[in-house]
Amino acid sequence: MLTSERKALIRRVLEEEGRLVAKPFSQRLGVSEDTIRRDLRELARDGVLQRVHGGALPASPALADFPTRARAGSAAKRALGRAAARLIKPGQIVFIDGGTTNVQLARHLPRELKARIVTHSPTIAVELAGHSGIEVQLIGGRLFSHSVVAVGAEAAEAISRIRVDSFFLGATGLHVELGVTTGDAEEAAIKRLIARQAAETILLATRDKIGAASPYAILPLGEIATLVTEAGVPDDMLGPFRAAGVTILTS
Structure with missing residues (x-):
């Protein structure tokens, strides 16, 4: 799975489930947990999500100007x-x-x-x-x-x-x-x-x-x-x- 596809899936999981836990998600995709954590870091920098211990939560849309x-x-x-x-x-x-x-x-x-x-x-x-x-x-x-x-x-x-x-x-x-x-x-x-x-x-x-x-x-x-x-x-x-x-x- 390409990086862009993983990130799109991460967005969808957060939208549908309200949270994402890195370890089971990495196992589900057959990639390393480090790979998922890297994706989460990059998405957090883009303002898409908020990283928390073990995974991520949706970022608030209220951070706009x-x-x-x-x-x-x-x-x-x-x-x-x-x-x-x-x-x-x-x-x-x-x-x-x-x-x-x-x-x-x-x-x-x-x-x-x-x-x-x-x-x-x-x-x-x-x-x-x-x-x-x-x-x-x-x-x-x-x-x-x-x-x-x-x-x-x-x-x-x-x-x-x-x-x-x-x-x-x-x-x-x-x-x-x-x-x-x-x-x-x-x-x-x-x-x-x-x-x-x-x-x-x-x-x-x-x-x-x-x-x-x-x-x-x-x-x-x-x-x-x-x-x-x-x-x-x-x-x-x-x-x-x-x-x-x-x-x-x-x-």
């Missing part, structure tokens, strides 16, 4: 934003993470809502600038352009002085074994810090992020209180998260 992500799956993101907005109650102090789905959350907050929104995303802050009932606290720092959020020591110091009722987290991957992941180490660290400052963490994730993985861990499943995702996601995909104690809210 911000404008591309903003155009993708807009109807689903609007539905998630609308559903998540109902979770914010008057008088609460809430931290809204950056990301294209959380922009929809900001857009769907009721006009009569009176609350304080903390964010390190200029995009979220601008969305809320005209909302008369919401006090916006914008965290500064070095701008991470992929997600359009502030990161770095300045942002971390400001976040460490804040306590919030809820953190609406954005991520690029959600996996039963690996938990919540994203594509940048520094951004992952900032997200972990925000979660530590929150009474609860609520994750917004479109269907394509469920079962996918990115290189950097944010939180284990046990630290997620609620998952807001799309209606129609098969129960066999959501069942393991419910078993881990995560409340599932569909849009």
